[in-house]
Every structure is written in C-alpha cells, then in structure tokens.
Amino acid sequence: MDESSLISYIEKNSRERLRFNNSLLIKSIGDDTAIFRDKNNILITSDTLTENTHFKIDYYSFDKIGAKALLANISDIASMGGTPRFFILSLLIPEYLTEENIKETIDGIIETAKNDKISLIGGNISKASEFSICITLLGDYTDKKTVLRYCARDNDLIFVSGNIGNSWLSYYIMENKKYIDEITVNGLKAKKFKIDKKTIKFIEDFAKENLIHPSRVKLGKILASNKLANSLTDISDGLYKDINNLLNNNKDKNSEVSIIVDNIPLSDDFKHIVNILDLKDIDVFNNVISFGEDYELLWSANTTNSKKLSEIAKKERIKISKIGSITNIYSNNYTNTNNNINANAGNTKKKNKINFIYKNKPFFVTPMTFKHI
Structure with a gap:
C-alpha cells in the first residue's frame, strides 16, 4: 500500500466515522496544518508506542495495538478532567507489515476515537525499521475545572x-x-x-x-x-x-x-x-x-x-x-x-x-x- 492510498484510506474512514467537534474545526486533513477554534483552555499531550518496547506484534492483534496508542493519550486528558477533541496520527511503518496489518491498526485507532467522540485532523506517514505509532491529542476544559497532579494536601x-x-x-x-x-x-x-x-x-x-x-x-x-x-x-x-x-x-x-x-x-x-x-x-x-x-x-x-x-x-x-x-x-x-x-x-x-x-x-x-x- 503506497502512501497516497494509505492517506486516502485514513481520510475516508475518519471522515465517515469521526464526525465530531465540527463547530470547532475550520480545516482538517488535506492542508499543511489543521485549523480549529476553541474558547476554552487547551490541553495537549503526546505519546509514542514502539514495537518491542511497548508491544510485540506476535502477542497482540493490530486493532488492539492501535487502540492502546490512542487510549494512552486519552488517559492523560482524563487525568486533567478535560474533554479530548482532536488528534494527530504519525505512523512509522516497516516493510514487513502487510496492508491488512496497517488497516487493522487504523481501524482500532478510529474505533477508539469514535467511543470518545474525537476527530482525526492530520498526521504523517514514514518508513521505519520497526513499527511505531505516535499520537498527539488535543483537548480542552472550562475555566477552573481542571485538576493538577501536584496539589495533594495533608490528611487527604x-x-x-x-x-x-x-x-x-x-x-x-x-x-x-x-x-x-x-x-x-x-x-x-x-x-x-x-x-x-x-x-x-x-x-x-x-x-x-x-x-x-x-x-x-x-x-x-x-x-x-x-x-x-x-x-x-x-x-x-x-x-x-x-x-x-x-x-x-x-x-x-x-x-x-x-x-x-x-x-x-x-x-x-x-x-x-x-x-x-x-x-x-x-x-x-x-x-x-x-x-x-x-x-x-x-x-x-x-x-x-x-x-x-x-x-x-x-x-x-x-x-x-x-x-x-x-x-x-x-x-x-x-x-x-x-x-x-x-x-x-x-x-x-x-x-x-x-x-x-x-x-x-x-x-x-x-x-x-x-x-x-
């Protein structure tokens, strides 16, 4: 599967299955950057899953590997009391993965995004020696309704x-x-x-x-x-x-x-x-x-x-x-x-x-x- 075909597959599936946050989105996949507006405070997090460090492809199905990659980021937004909105997906793909492997990974990511009403707005695809998934997730929270990790109190x-x-x-x-x-x-x-x-x-x-x-x-x-x-x-x-x-x-x-x-x-x-x-x-x-x-x-x-x-x-x-x-x-x-x-x-x-x-x-x-x- 060449890069153009893969991008088309991702764009088509995300457009059909992730129709969320449209009121905030000005420009999505297809330009040099995505553009969105948000009146609330912005949360940004990023995480990378790398083969043989965070997962082994002979242990798990590819849809679960994809789901885990996004869920790790969603967890960061959850721990701030925020709402996840948009994500950027970067795939580093080795030659030994099949087209079916890649599609299954993407399907796992998109299905997970659908569950929390998150929209895919861009990303990058590159060749690599090992399989890696890097996701940057953007969310928001209303004023004074977030919780930081460093504020524990005596007798809590x-x-x-x-x-x-x-x-x-x-x-x-x-x-x-x-x-x-x-x-x-x-x-x-x-x-x-x-x-x-x-x-x-x-x-x-x-x-x-x-x-x-x-x-x-x-x-x-x-x-x-x-x-x-x-x-x-x-x-x-x-x-x-x-x-x-x-x-x-x-x-x-x-x-x-x-x-x-x-x-x-x-x-x-x-x-x-x-x-x-x-x-x-x-x-x-x-x-x-x-x-x-x-x-x-x-x-x-x-x-x-x-x-x-x-x-x-x-x-x-x-x-x-x-x-x-x-x-x-x-x-x-x-x-x-x-x-x-x-x-x-x-x-x-x-x-x-x-x-x-x-x-x-x-x-x-x-x-x-x-x-x-």
Whole structure:
C-alpha cells in the first residue's frame, strides 16, 4: 500500500466515522496544518508506542495495538478532567507489515476515537525499521475545572479507579507463555489447579484483552467539575512512581503516605489466574505496584468527599477504591523541640516517604523497571 492510498484510506474512514467537534474545526486533513477554534483552555499531550518496547506484534492483534496508542493519550486528558477533541496520527511503518496489518491498526485507532467522540485532523506517514505509532491529542476544559497532579494536601485520602495490575499480569503471561503451554510455572508443576487447554485459553484471553483499558474521561470530568480531587493523575508509570507524582506539590515540602496494599483493587480474573499459577503474594504486589500502564485514575481528596465518591461509583458503575492516606506534609526546614535547626535545614531535595502496609505489617516494595509489551 503506497502512501497516497494509505492517506486516502485514513481520510475516508475518519471522515465517515469521526464526525465530531465540527463547530470547532475550520480545516482538517488535506492542508499543511489543521485549523480549529476553541474558547476554552487547551490541553495537549503526546505519546509514542514502539514495537518491542511497548508491544510485540506476535502477542497482540493490530486493532488492539492501535487502540492502546490512542487510549494512552486519552488517559492523560482524563487525568486533567478535560474533554479530548482532536488528534494527530504519525505512523512509522516497516516493510514487513502487510496492508491488512496497517488497516487493522487504523481501524482500532478510529474505533477508539469514535467511543470518545474525537476527530482525526492530520498526521504523517514514514518508513521505519520497526513499527511505531505516535499520537498527539488535543483537548480542552472550562475555566477552573481542571485538576493538577501536584496539589495533594495533608490528611487527604488516596483513591484509584478500576482494577490495578491487569497490565502487569498480561505482560507476565506473554513473557512466560511457553511455560504455561507446557503446563509448568518456572519449571515447576502448578499444584493448586489442573491446567488444561480450557484454562490455558482463559489465561491467554485475559492477556490479550487487557492490553487495552477503559477510558476514564467521564470520571475525570466528574472529579474536576465537582471538586472531588485535590490532585489527579493516571497510573502510567506504576503506582509507586505515580503516588510520588501526587506528592510533589512543593519542592520545599516532604510528604508521608500510608498505602494499604490489601485495598489495592484486583479483578476476580486476576486473582484466579494468580492462584492457578501459584504466584507468591510478595512478588505479585511488588509487580502490581511497580509496573504501570494500568491507565486508571489516581487522586487525593478531602476525607469529606468519601461519601460523594461512593455515590458516584454506584451511579456510574465504576469501581472506586480508597487505598491510603497522606499522613503528613512537612517542610524540609524545621526546628525541633529543643529549638535546634534540623540537620536537613537548607536541603530542598524532596524525600517523600511511602509506607506500604500488607496484612497489618510493613510491606517493603522494590521499585522495578520493565520493558513493557
């Protein structure tokens, strides 16, 4: 498929299926730039998915790879309480991809855009040695109805949406597929369950389905418009790192947080597969906390908002879980009870402390770095 044919395919499909935000759009695909007007504040985010770093083409279908590329950007807009409007798509295409592969990727992107009423307004196509998808997404929000990630307050409670850990478990399954197919786990027979072909299919389907995640745009807007979050972000880099992001509200302040590991929400399928594979709790939670790419929302809120958040969870049918609290925010420069200046006085380097507690005992997390798929 040559470049002109591919552009025509993208333009035709986006024009037919993404007829949104026309009142804001002056010029779309076909000129050197797109032109749009917007009376609200503009949000801009960009993300790139690269083969063998963020995904492997022999693990997942191309429509899911395309969907994930856009959903990663949508999650950023959701975490600001904004509305996604337009996106620009750049494809770096290797010669070994077929026309069907490319069309399937585009269809996954367009179908995902349709779900959140987002319009494609331009992009670029280029040859490359590996497959990459780069998307820049533009959104907006009405005045004073956004939430920044760095505004957590003393005594705030910490909440997450949905389930955490599905992305990591999908990664684990795909990376250890040959062991599961051989009905072994790290070379040892699983003793708790009989791993038959039906069970293997259940495990593999879980991995394929959880490459993508639900859009949380509606929840982000609810949190922002009702002032139910003091700080807000999405879980892209891992729960451990993203909690730190909530706490970096002031370079002169340190924060102490308690996270109840038992309260981190896990799906029933996740728990079942972990039991089948006989994985240890300490390894499971260490990976769940470190991995990332869950793209659920993570926020801090006043204790008085707990009841309202429970009502929203029930009304919108979204799982919202309280996983911890900010127990202390204090200055680097402080005086002790003997009026002696603390040894750290003048040291403005932040030293946030996150206390993880599991089954009423300290849980020591080893932050991990992953090559995601």
